[in-house]
Amino acid sequence: MSAESFIILLYILILASYLGFELINKVPPTLHTPLMSGSNAISGIAIVGAIIACNELGYFTVSKWLGMLALMLATINVVGGYAVTDRMLKMFKKK
Amino acid sequence: MNIIIQISYLVASVLFIIGIKMLGRTKTARKGNIVSSVGMFIAILATVIQVEAISLIDIFICILIGSVIGIIIAIKVQMTKIPEMVALFNGFGGLASLSVAFSDFWFNTQIRGVDVDMITGISVALSILIGGITFTGSLVAFMKLNGSISGRAIVFSGQHLINLILLLLAIAITVFALTDFANPTYIIVLGVIALALGLLVVIPIGGADMPVVISLLNSYSGMAACATGFVLNNNVLIVSGALVGASGIILTQIMCKAMNRSLANVLLGGFGQTSAGGAAAADGPQIVVKEVGVEEAAQIFDSVSSLIIVPGYGMAVAQAQHTIRELSELCEKKGINVRFAIHPVAGRMPGHMNVLLAEANVSYDKLIEMDEINDDFANTDLVFVVGANDVVNPAAKTNPSSPIFGMPVLNVEKAQTVIVSKRSMGKGYAGIENELFGADNCLMLFGDAKQTITKLVGEIKEL
Numbered sequence: 001m002s003a004e005s006f007i008i009l010l011y012i013l014i015l016a017s018y019l020g021f022e023l024i025n026k027v028p029p030t031l032h033t034p035l036m037s038g039s040n041a042i043s044g045i046a047i048v049g050a051i052i053a054c055n056e057l058g059y060f061t062v063s064k065w066l067g068m069l070a071l072m073l074a075t076i077n078v079v080g081g082y083a084v085t086d087r088m089l090k091m092f093k094k095k
Numbered sequence: 096m097n098i099i100i101q102i103s104y105l106v107a108s109v110l111f112i113i114g115i116k117m118l119g120r121t122k123t124a125r126k127g128n129i130v131s132s133v134g135m136f137i138a139i140l141a142t143v144i145q146v147e148a149i150s151l152i153d154i155f156i157c158i159l160i161g162s163v164i165g166i167i168i169a170i171k172v173q174m175t176k177i178p179e180m181v182a183l184f185n186g187f188g189g190l191a192s193l194s195v196a197f198s199d200f201w202f203n204t205q206i207r208g209v210d211v212d213m214i215t216g217i218s219v220a221l222s223i224l225i226g227g228i229t230f231t232g233s234l235v236a237f238m239k240l241n242g243s244i245s246g247r248a249i250v251f252s253g254q255h256l257i258n259l260i261l262l263l264l265a266i267a268i269t270v271f272a273l274t275d276f277a278n279p280t281y282i283i284v285l286g287v288i289a290l291a292l293g294l295l296v297v298i299p300i301g302g303a304d305m306p307v308v309i310s311l312l313n314s315y316s317g318m319a320a321c322a323t324g325f326v327l328n329n330n331v332l333i334v335s336g337a338l339v340g341a342s343g344i345i346l347t348q349i350m351c352k353a354m355n356r357s358l359a360n361v362l363l364g365g366f367g368q369t370s371a372g373g374a375a376a377a378d379g380p381q382i383v384v385k386e387v388g389v390e391e392a393a394q395i396f397d398s399v400s401s402l403i404i405v406p407g408y409g410m411a412v413a414q415a416q417h418t419i420r421e422l423s424e425l426c427e428k429k430g431i432n433v434r435f436a437i438h439p440v441a442g443r444m445p446g447h448m449n450v451l452l453a454e455a456n457v458s459y460d461k462l463i464e465m466d467e468i469n470d471d472f473a474n475t476d477l478v479f480v481v482g483a484n485d486v487v488n489p490a491a492k493t494n495p496s497s498p499i500f501g502m503p504v505l506n507v508e509k510a511q512t513v514i515v516s517k518r519s520m521g522k523g524y525a526g527i528e529n530e531l532f533g534a535d536n537c538l539m540l541f542g543d544a545k546q547t548i549t550k551l552v553g554e555i556k557e558l
Contacts, residue, residue, distance in 0.1 A: 001214045001328060009325055009333055016334045019112060020341025027119040029439055029464050032346060032446030035118055036313055037181055038128050039342045041135070042111055043188040043316040045335040048104075048142045049195035049327050053202070054154050055146040063202040068157050070194035073187040075161025076168070078139075081184055082132040083169035084177070088450055089125040095458040 034088045041081025047074035103141035104331035110134025111335055115342070121459055138331050174454040175411045178309060178443040182237040185312045189229025192319035193289075196222030196326045197282065204276050211276045218325035220269040220285060226319040227289025228296065233312050235297040236305060240443060246302030250365045254299060261292050299364025303408070303485075303524035305443045307350045307361045314343020346445050353439035353465075355491075355502040366498075366525070382533035384520070387540050389547060392514055393554035395538075396422075399476035399512075401432045403468065405505055406448050407441050409482015409518070413544035416455040419481060422552050423457065429555075434461055436468045436478075436505050438486040469506050478510040481544050484523030490530050499525050513537045516544050 027035050053067030111134045117127025143154065172180045200219045203209050211219070238244045265288045272281035300308055317339025324332030351358050360366070387395075396402070404423060410416060423433045435457065441448045449462050472478065480487055483505075490497040491504040507513050508531055515532060517539060523529065531537055540547055 001212055001325075003214075005328060006214050006325075009328070009330070012330055012333050013321060013337050016108075016337035017341050020115075020338040021345060023112070023115050023119065023338075024342045024345045028121075029349075029437065029446055030449045030459055030462055031118060031121060031124055032349075033177060033181075033444060033450045034124060034128070034446070035115075035342065036310070036346065036445060037177065037184075038118055038131060039115070039339045040181055040184045040188065040313060040316070042115075042131060042335045043185075043313075043320050043339040044191070045135070045138065045332055046188065046191040046195050046320050046323055047135075048138050049199070049323050049329065049332060050157075050191060051139070051142045051146060051154055052327065053195050053198040054157065055150045061202070061206060063198040063206060066194040066198035066201070068153060070191040070198065071154065071157040072161040072164075073194070074191040075158050076165040077184050077187045077191065078135055078165070079162045080165030080169045080180075082128060082135070083166055084172060084180065085128045086125065087169060088174070088177070088453070089128060091450070091453040091456075092121055092124065092459050093453070093456070094121075094460050 030092075034085050037081055037088065038085040041078050041085060044074045044077030044081060046070060047078055050074050100141045100145050101330075103137050104329075107134040107138035107141075107331050108334040110137070111338060115338060174451050175414065176241070177450060178305060178447060179237050179240045181444060182233050182240060182309055182312065185309070185316045186230045186233030186237065188316035189226040189233060189312075189319050192316070192323045193223050193226030193230065193286065196226065196323045197286065199326055200282060201279065205279060213273060215326060216273050216276060217269070218322050219282065220272060222319055222322040222326055223282060223286050224265055224269075224289045225315055225322055227286055228293040229312055229315040229319055231290045231293030232297040232308075232315070233293075235294055236308050236312060239297075239302055240305060248301035248365045249298045254295070255363065258292065258295055261288055261295070264288055265292070296362070300361065301364070301366055301524065302443070303440075304361050304366060306440050306445055306447075307347055307354075307358070309444050310343050310346035310350055311358075312343075314340050314347060317341075317343060350440055350445060353503060355499070382528055382530065384532045384539045385537070387514060387538035389540070389550045389554055392538070392540055393551055393558060395477060395512060395514065396426060396551070396555055397429065397558045399431060401475045402426055402434075402477045402479060403472065403475050403507075403510070404433065404435045405478060405480045405483050405487060405507060406435060406437070406452065407481065407483025407486060408443060409484075410544060411442060411447070411451055411482070413482060413518075415481060415544035415548055416451045418545055418548040418552065420452070420455040420457050422548055422555075423461070425552055425555055434463050434468065436465065437462050438465050438483070438505055441483060441486055465503060465505055472506040473509040475510040476512065478507045478513045480507060480513060480515040481548070482516065484517075484529055485525045485527075487531055488523070488527070488529045490527065494530075497527060499527065507531065508534050508536070511536065514540055516540045516542075516547055518543060
């Protein structure tokens, strides 16, 4: 990776972290559990990397098998995370 | 083609941000979660389109298996078990990031035989270190929460020294790896050290400190994704990882503040071990409690006009949330003003009590945060404490020698009468006596919370 593209990625990292701090500071304690399971689903974004890793040709490579393992785990994370968050938020009702 | 994929990643990142923003308000939260999931779908779709068709079958099979498992867990999990589930998913996220980084590293160095530059190499090492710690750390947290290993802090001598040595070893190995990428041994050893570290770091931390640990591991799972983003030069991984990392850190800070402990103090572990010994029990004055029966308690409930219910982890253990909702509805019908006071660290993860009570159909505007309700206890007729202990201990305000001194607590003792539903006189997590139980206005209602409250509801109905 060139120094230029590293700096650009670093910009993205720092700005996104700052934005994250600003956004999440405003979340009320009532919603902390759904926030956590929802952000858990977002951290399953490694799924994108896993799909790329899965694309390696030939089955008998470490890369391929690890990619497939990662893909399954990340999918559980993404699908399970969003589904359970939705299940929880559905229950938050005001009478 | 590439530009379309890059734009899709940008759209996905924006949707994650909007989604998290909407998650911050109860009214929009559910939609926010959907917005965020649409972002994820776009990111996945773009990536699937990007890869060649030859691998599509494997990818779909993996996604199918993962989706089925994910859906089953999400549908079946009980709300009391959400902390376990989140811990497990954090671990999966960490292991996924580790695997992706290692897969890419292996592909470049072993299959294509190209050299890895310094920045990518450091990113690989970080992904593997953070991902590995997140994976085994989360598994230990999961096992502590579901009781397959003791929830108590497990301490042994030299523990911190071993962790320190392992960490230094990890750094040294990374430096060696940077000089010789063609040799994968270093990176593999680094992975093993990371897995060992995760295990050893969480083992000494006790069950009630799990809100901090889960928040921190949540943050780590984001950071691992972030590091993997640097490995793959992928923006959407970095943005999402940073958002999750920030979220976890903020929740960690909130939890630490609510216990008046530093993060270092929590992570070093062993809390509640020293004071649980004989010394503390011997020198404190014996607490004499007043017991109350269900019938008498029912009469007290019938005579008040304001009631605050204070739920704690014991409520979740006894699965008493539904009976408590019944009790609160019954009291409301009698014209009593009923509210719930929620301490930030009640339960085993941030916001745990709110989810349990929401599931039991308690309206969320009845759930009041500590800071908002703490001044109201003085003008309240009755406080009903269910399965909470340390968070209502006045010693945190009055006794400088108490291990929980300085921790913000609910001012329940200021109410006219306090009834405590408790299984026995067992101590709370901090392993200390609770002066509240001996107070003049405090009555103990012993027994399993669910059974006693069911009886209580029956008695009140008959009055």
